[in-house]
Amino acid sequence: ECVLTQSPGTLSLSPGDRATLSCRASQSVGYNYLAWLQQKPGQAPRLLISGASSRATGIPDRFSGSGSGTDFTLTISRLEPEDFAVYFCQQYGSFPFTFGPGTKVDLK
């Protein structure tokens, strides 16, 4: 099973700041099938990035994903007020699919 670890657990930032979130896998993610999801309170998760670096439809270009193999990064170039949320990574390259524990981006 591919175990995903996310860091930091919480990121306290201000609007306009740059956010860098990390997701590390215990083994190489097949086909780099790594997704980043955003979840706001009371809402279902929303896909931001698939295939490690492909932005989903309608996702602003301030969100970018990078990485391959076992190390992946989600970068939010300039935080907007609506970006304060929890971010999960998910690998869907091999079964069982797995999720990371999440990184909470909150207001400093």
Place this chain on the structure above:
Amino acid sequence: QLQLRESGPGLVKPSETLSLTCTVSGGSISGSNYYWGWIRQPPGKGLEWIGSIYDSGSAYYNPSLKSRVTISVDTSKNQFSLNLNSVTATDTALYYCAREPNAWGPGTLVTVSS
């Protein structure tokens, strides 16, 4: 636009079977070349992948739940379903269906309680 919606009982008694259905609209399960999955989230906690099914009917499950889970698909109704048997309070969670990884239903809360 693809939409998914979960449906089923919001309250299940301990030891009984939790059954949910996901209805897909705006797109077809058949021939989609996607996996259709179930994910759950206990209140205030993270996401747990339960299992996924392909339109052919091939299903894969979380090893920690495999002995209790069955996922099936009905392409004629454009639906797929989750059965989780012998439930306990630890199965209380928001249950989501998804076309993995890019489209999610709104989720449905299932509480296990007598």
